[in-house]
Amino acid sequence: DQQVKQNSPSLSVQEGRISILNCDYTNSMFDYFLWYKKYPAEGPTFLISISSIKDKNEDGRFTVFLNKSAKHLSLHIVPSQPGDSAVYFCAVAVSGSARQLTFGSGTQLTVLP
Amino acid sequence: GAGVSQTPSNKVTEKGKYVELRCDPISGHTALYWYRQSLGQGPEFLIYFQGTGAADDSGLPNDRFFAVRPEGSVSTLKIQRTERGDSAVYLCASSIGLASDTQYFGPGTRLTVL
Numbered sequence: 001d002q003q004v005k006q007n008s009p010s011l012s013v014q015e016g017r018i019s020i021l022n023c024d025y026t027n028s029m030f031d032y033f034l035w036y037k038k039y040p041a042e043g044p045t046f047l048i049s050i051s052s053i054k055d056k057n058e059d060g061r062f063t064v065f066l067n068k069s070a071k072h073l074s075l076h077i078v079p080s081q082p083g084d085s086a087v088y089f090c091a092v093a094v095s096g097s098a099r100q101l102t103f104g105s106g107t108q109l110t111v112l113p
Numbered sequence: 114g115a116g117v118s119q120t121p122s123n124k125v126t127e128k129g130k131y132v133e134l135r136c137d138p139i140s141g142h143t144a145l146y147w148y149r150q151s152l153g154q155g156p157e158f159l160i161y162f163q164g165t166g167a168a169d170d171s172g173l174p175n176d177r178f179f180a181v182r183p184e185g186s187v188s189t190l191k192i193q194r195t196e197r198g199d200s201a202v203y204l205c206a207s208s209i210g211l212a213s214d215t216q217y218f219g220p221g222t223r224l225t226v227l
Binding site for chain 2 (some may be wrong): 004006036041042043044048049081089091099100101102103104105106
């Protein structure tokens with residue numbers, strides 16, 4: 001019973017275009033949401049986060065959108081660059097209580113030059 | 114500054130053997146986490162330490178798995194009587210220790226049980 005789902009295992013995008021990665025969660029108790037990026041043979045690297053009091057958070061080329069009613073979050077990367085090619089994981093947590101992150105299964109993003 | 118380090122990077126063992134995986138967190142980080150990532154999956158939470166004590170070990174799959182952090186810094190994940198299903202990448206992360214702070218991950222130890 002997956003609590004966090006990333007339904008697209010892979011995504012290919014042309015350099016300079018927008019990449020949109022999606023994530024759905026099932027438990028409305030989750031109130032803190034994160035995206036991590038992972039290169040081969042490295043650990044996940046924190047990218048951007050958002051708390052449930054906001055619906056958008058932006059950091060440079062990366063923007064995370066949260067739709068609480070739909071229990072859906074997305075990561076937008078614009079413009080996409082070849083160096084963005086990696087596996088992207090969404091993760092969710094209940095802030096202030098359990099410290100564990102629950103991850104989705106990841107989406108492999110390939111940005112084509 | 115130095116990030117989270119994990120040793121060994123790769124470990125191959127035989128079914129039934131005992132293994133220890135080590136994690137060195139970022140200096141000054143009081144919180145330490147262990148996760149396990151199987152092929153094609155995201156990391157799964159195993160255990161969380163705040164200081165020396167295990168604050169949440171609800172993710173440990175069974176009593177063959179145990180972790181310690183005796184001095185509140187380095188942590189060791191111990192697996193007894195390894196099984197082929199234990200094969201995975203074991204990731205360690207650390208954080209400052211405040212609520213909802215960022216977890217920084219190490220490169221992981223790839224465990225293969227033959």
